Amino acid sequence: MSGKMIDRRAMIGVGGLIGAAGAMPALAQTPAAAPATPWRPAMEEQDAWMDRPGTRHRLVLDTTTIDSGTAAMFYADNFYAQNKAGYGIGPEALGVIIVFRHFSTPFGFNDAMWAKYGATIADKMKMQGEQAIRAIKGNPNLSAPAPAKPAPAAKKGDDEPPVTLAVLAERGARFAVCGIATEGMAAQLARASGGDAKAINAELRANMIPGAVIVPAGIVAVNRAQERGYSFINIVD
Numbered sequence: 001m002s003g004k005m006i007d008r009r010a011m012i013g014v015g016g017l018i019g020a021a022g023a024m025p026a027l028a029q030t031p032a033a034a035p036a037t038p039w040r041p042a043m044e045e046q047d048a049w050m051d052r053p054g055t056r057h058r059l060v061l062d063t064t065t066i067d068s069g070t071a072a073m074f075y076a077d078n079f080y081a082q083n084k085a086g087y088g089i090g091p092e093a094l095g096v097i098i099v100f101r102h103f104s105t106p107f108g109f110n111d112a113m114w115a116k117y118g119a120t121i122a123d124k125m126k127m128q129g130e131q132a133i134r135a136i137k138g139n140p141n142l143s144a145p146a147p148a149k150p151a152p153a154a155k156k157g158d159d160e161p162p163v164t165l166a167v168l169a170e171r172g173a174r175f176a177v178c179g180i181a182t183e184g185m186a187a188q189l190a191r192a193s194g195g196d197a198k199a200i201n202a203e204l205r206a207n208m209i210p211g212a213v214i215v216p217a218g219i220v221a222v223n224r225a226q227e228r229g230y231s232f233i234n235i236v237d
Contacts, residue, residue, distance in 0.1 A: 050174070052095045055094060061098045061235055064102035068104060069235075079094065091171035097230060098174075098176070099218045108214075110208060113207045114140070118136040177212050179214050179216050186198075186203075
């Protein structure tokens with residue numbers, strides 16, 4: 001009797017395994033859930049200025065210091081020059097944005113603002129030498145030749161203009177200026193001059209360099225530009 005019971009239980013166990021094995025192919029054949037729609041960034045209307053029509057290539061350069069703000073000009077100039085020399089692509093087909101945020105923010109404002117507040121800006125930004133001297137007369141990178149600096153620059157012919165923010169703007173470059181940093185800058189200038197921070201903030205926003213756009217925050221512009229197809233370069237001192 002016990003032997004028959006063992007055999008019976010063994011057969012039931014084997015049958016269970018066979019049944020389970022038989023069910024496995026059915027489970028494996030269950031169709032997988034349809035893949036979710038790939039995520040796409042939303043295109044915010046406030047960022048539409050980044051979409052320059054007809055561009056074939058796009059580059060955004062992120063700067064946070066006086067030195068990196070200056071160096072970005074040379075990298076942008078190289079980008080324009082070598083696309084022309086190596087590919088025959090003119091500036092009209094290139095989208096370039098330089099982000100001025102944190103300590104590079106002052107480069108987003110015109111000569112009038114630097115002539116008025118340049119001494120304070122130079123002191124706060126710890127500018128030295130020729131750059132500090134030029135800062136009290138106007139934006140040192142806007143129209144006067146920038147000091148030969150940091151970034152490797154393409155060799156220029158005698159008939160080519162020096163690298164300035166004004167020259168880059170003429171080629172179509174745009175400049176995203178951090179709104180938060182502008183407010184902080186206005187507060188510093190107000191303390192130094194005894195003025196009103198809100199009034200100075202409004203004054204700065206009304207006196208930007210050609211091609212400049214105030215954005216809520218520079219870091220937001222870095223994000224939005226990449227979502228709109230700009231390759232990202234972080235300029236390190």
